[in-house]
Amino acid sequence: MAFGSMLVLHGANAIHEGIVNIVGSRDDTVGFMKEGYIAVAEFAGFQTWAGATAFSVMDLTLSGYGLARLTLKSSSWRLFHYIPSDYVRGLKKMSRADLVLEMYNDGMALKSIKDNQ
Numbered sequence: 001m002a003f004g005s006m007l008v009l010h011g012a013n014a015i016h017e018g019i020v021n022i023v024g025s026r027d028d029t030v031g032f033m034k035e036g037y038i039a040v041a042e043f044a045g046f047q048t049w050a051g052a053t054a055f056s057v058m059d060l061t062l063s064g065y066g067l068a069r070l071t072l073k074s075s076s077w078r079l080f081h082y083i084p085s086d087y088v089r090g091l092k093k094m095s096r097a098d099l100v101l102e103m104y105n106d107g108m109a110l111k112s113i114k115d116n117q
Contacts, residue, residue, distance in 0.1 A: 002028045003062070003065060003066075003069075006058070007062055007064055007066070009033055010022060010033060010039075010052050010058070010059055010062060012032075012033075013033035013034060014031070015030060016029075016032060017029045017030070017031040017034075018029045022106070030094070033053065033055065034055045035055050036053075036056075037051040037052065037055040038051030038055075038057035041054060046116040047086060049116040049117065052112065052116045053112075053117070056110075056112045056113045056116070057113065058108045059105075059109045060109050060110070061105050063102060063109075065107065066090050067089070067090050067091045068089060068090065068091070069088060069089070069090050070088070070089060070090075070091050071087065071093060072086055072087060072088075072090075073086055073087065073088050074093075
């Protein structure tokens, strides 16, 4: 449940940033989630870059969890319970295009972490 809600919130943040950047012809929009991370970091006595870094680290963590978690195979069925062979890693279910997009987004998150320091 927590993974799904965080994934939805980070995704909504990315959509918000993308729309504002496209409509406003800019490239420096900070979404509501990232602003929240920054506000919490500043409230706790840290600098702004710490909140931005925490946001990027959480983004990478969510991505890694999504790739590594076990999901049901599309061909699996059950009589009473699913068995371990009915599950496959999320990475195996991704298309090449999805994987390339995921790698690009993770690369941008890593670049953001490097730029924030």
